[in-house]
Amino acid sequence: MKPAPFDYHAPRQLQEAADLLARLPNAKILAGGQSLVPMMNFRYVMVDHLVDLGGVEDLRGIAVADGMLRIGAMMRQRDLEMSADVARYCPLVTEALHHVGHRQTRNRGTIGGSLAHADPAAELPAVCAAYDAVIHLASTRGIRAVPFRKFTAGFMATVLKPDEMIAAIDLPIWRQGHGHGFHEFARRHGDFALAGAAALLDVGAGNIVRQAALALCGVATSPIRVEAAEARLIGQPLDAALIRSAAAAAWLVEPISDIHAGGEYRRHLAQVLSMRALTDAARRAGVDVPVVM
């Protein structure tokens, strides 16, 4: 399973990378390679040019500013997993990363690569959906900011133009003391999720839910926010019954079906995992709800 021939380019600057993408025909970005290279080895994907962003310093780094955590697109998943800043400001990311592939894949895989590849089962896109992340896309035309809701475009598709690359991801930082939860079900450790739920809860006095986000991966062609669940939560006092009622809204999603899992099963998992993720988020936000099965 050897890939078809291609030319390899290793830019050192963001501008150089953008220029290459603009002028080279049938060019693809090489980020971590953990999703792209298998497809090249199978010859499902054949490119004429590979633009390796591994040497572009501008695309790395983690910074906190204006209530946002800004993550460079080429940050390796392993580095994010071990980052104290990520754990402090966006703990949902850290939690989700434990489920992403295996150590070898996280050593090379990047957050930008995962978002651009847009596998419906991938964890990081679901996390970005939960955060209402802002994705910064760079090209020779400059940088444009796209809210995550507008970034996905169906099954393994995004609004990235052929000459664009993800430069950075902004995650809004939730109030200190908020709760997060992430649960997924996969056949084996590190496998792609058959379904996963990412939850964020900001709970105020009297256990009233001030802000809520529930995103699902693996269930639809791209990650979805379960707005019906969020609507049931916001403004209400948080308890086990409320969580159950919110999780039930996950049953309403339109699930995909493939050889790994049928639609009915995914819908069922969506509900179960939403329950577990919301429960974890509630407990972490300081609300004493019992651990669920």
Place this chain on the structure above:
Amino acid sequence: MSKQPTRVTVNGKAHARIVESRLTLADFLRHELGLTGTHLGCEHGVCGACTVLVDGRTTRSCLMFAVQANGSEVTTVEGLAPDGELSVLQQAFIDNHGLQCGFCTPGMLITLTELLRDTPEPSEQEVREALTGNLCRCTGYAGIVAAALDAAQRLRNGSGG
């Protein structure tokens, strides 16, 4: 530009070559450098038989191109015990029946080398989770896990074996 120069340091020795861009790091190591200890089991990034260290991190060498490794340091199984003696981990594999056909073994050793370096006192569960990126079809993993825990203990005790 489908052939490019690349300079890779492997097990401490620098190699400069001109290679096709599409030559994988695994094939570079095996056929260009003759280091056949790194094996190919799937070429799509699941079985882990091709695992090497690139700049100290476990990497699936079937998913990387030799040109990407330009300027990097690579460690293969041949570099784990360069003096001809076996390392503590390798000896633990012998003592705990950690291999049968030996095909997945180099990848297992590299993965465990990273684990024991970063987590000198792993629990059994941590060992098992670290190994999920490496498939074995012969051993049922018991001997590998036992070898890892045994090696961890010996390394902590500072004994050579």
Place this chain on the structure above:
Amino acid sequence: MGAKHFGARVKRLEDPALLAGRGRFVDDIKLPGALHACFVRSPYAHARLQSIDIKAAMVLPGVHAVIATDDLPEPMRSQPMPMLLPNPSIAAACTQHVLARGEVSYVGQPVAVVIADTRYIAEDAAAAVVVHYDVLNAVSDCRDAIAAGAPRVHADLDSNVLSTFRLAYGDIDAAFAGAAYVFEEEIWQHRGGGMAIETRAVLASHDAASDVLTVWSGTQTPHIGRRMMADLLGRELESIRVIAPDVGGGFGPKAIFYPEEAVIPAAALKLGRPVKWIEDRREHFLCATQERDQYWDVAIAVDADAKILGVRGRLVHDSGAFAPWGVILPYIAAATVPGPYVVWAYQLDTTVVLTNKVPTTPVRGAGRPQAVFAMERLSDRVAAELQLDRAEMRRRNFIQPEQMPYEVGLIFRDGKPLVYDSGDYPKGQETALAQAEYQSFRERQRAALDQGRFIGIGLGNYVEGTGLGPFEGVTVRVLPSGKVAVATGATNQGQGTRTTLSQIVAEQVGCRIEDIVMTIGDTGAIAQGVGAFASRQAVNAGCSALIAGQTVRTQLIALAARALGVNESDIDLEDGQAVSGAGNKPSIGFGELARLAQGIPGVSLPAGQAAGLEHTAYYAPSQAAYCSGTHVVEVEVDAMTGGVKVLRYTVAHDSGRVINPLIVDGQVQGGVAHGIGNALLEWMQYDDNAQPLTTSFADYLLPMATDVPTCNISHVETVNPLNPLGVKGAGEGGTIPAAAAIIGAIEDALSPFGVHFAETPLTPERIVAALRAAGAYERLFVA
């Protein structure tokens, strides 16, 4: 003579080189001037081959040849591959041509081969070969294949039924008529494969000067391979040498002779250069043989005390598009059903069906796991319906040790009556249950339930015929250097053949293990051989090693006594020295004895002395050696997701006398991993057009380190009275009852919901569907 090596946990000789990355697998062998191959394969499950256009492929730089069927020499061009295991029940012989002629019958069937400077270029060229197909209807499910109006799997075969046969004994009608209870089960066991981590590989090189064709192949059966190559290439056997070097796992699929093993040598001969072919994983999913897709419809008749009166049923077995090993697989399954139980009457009707999928041949367990699954599901059913403990139900039905040797009433696949030579089945079960703390399990289960956790326990028993013939050979020869050369047709894909045979030879001959120089799996080193399958090597090669070793021992003692001028009874052999106990204890080394054994040029040997110190033994067992065992498994089921975790795995394993417990434990543990895969994960899926759907390790799931607990293994050694070592085979016992025990445990865990399962693999989705149908979620989860 005390057992110094036999039975000891000797560390493996194979390990140091493999650990240092100095293994020598086929792809590690570098021959100067070698070219590389890539096969062009059918993308259709069934089609007529209209034409092959190689022009675009041939113009690519670095391409040397594109070979299709008409470019091959006779007889391999027009004659299909030989069928190794004929059976009178087979209607029409069904094997493939090495390169397709006129018709392709499964996705992946080889049509042509490209030979180029590198594999990379060969793949480019293979993609450029244009093949015109006339697509025909394909049959995917074997039940559809026998339905009226089914498309033909092969255009020239009127029927898709390869064979039908019945295995029976006793009066089955009377058994069922007189039964207090009759229970029926419909069972579906899906396809799966051996999936060794090393794919198949062939490297062929012809030396023009000596006219020897050397072929390195990742095979379990080099001698059989050599015969097949000789037949297909039309060459003398002696002009072909097949070597199985280090092989990265076998498990059955590598025992088969494949088209590629004939085509690559033909290409090497044609081009006058070595040719190497390394299968990639995608090809392996398409073309390496698989097992299962079996539908069982079985019933059990019992009396009021749960004693089995009879078992009967029907088995539909998917052979795939061809039958390179005949009907061995379903036959073994059919003969294994009665197992360790007294079954007064038995009748199983088997229909072996062709489909447009890759052929099925033995994979670890070889049909026995399916049989055990059927029998154990029936037994669990009886226990459940009669409200009896499942272990007790089995206890009431075991064949007792006093009944050995026990004649079951069938002919086994070895051609001999199925007679269990030895075994203590009740003891095996008791041992496993005690180790698994079965008695106290209900308490543990109740405590877990109080916490909202569902845990369950299951068990499975089996009897396994191992050590199958016809023979295996070992040569032992003392060398002038003092080392002892050993050659065997036995092979190694990880089972530690070198180590176990060294233990036996060292024990007999009186040398050190490290002084043994062994050649394994090389047809150039020993004239006849069979290879590894059916857990046969410990018996066959082990006994040959014993006999050859004993014979050489006798020769050494005689020669040493003569040389030292003492009585034979005074001679001891230890660490490569013959030492006399008499007088001032003179000794003579093996090396010197080897030189003496060569005599002096022109001078007659003394009376009674033969040439050299060597012997070749080809041990031929009279029948199979019957292993047995019990697995007890504890699982936890997440009732909300259907996820299953194997918590605890206990094995009582009887494979006769154990040569090396380290290695036997490794085989059991490794076998259990395959069993867990069969039970929960591994499912080779095809669509209705027989297109394979699971063609990568992302889709076909192998157990990981987090899926397989370390087993608690007890050895119950009932000595095999039929061979001089008392051994039985150990390679497959870990797999055989695993699925039965695991599915039984899942059912037990979910017993509050009364769900029932009769399929493998059992997926979380199926578990959730069953729970939903049983109303579980109305109780557990208010929507």
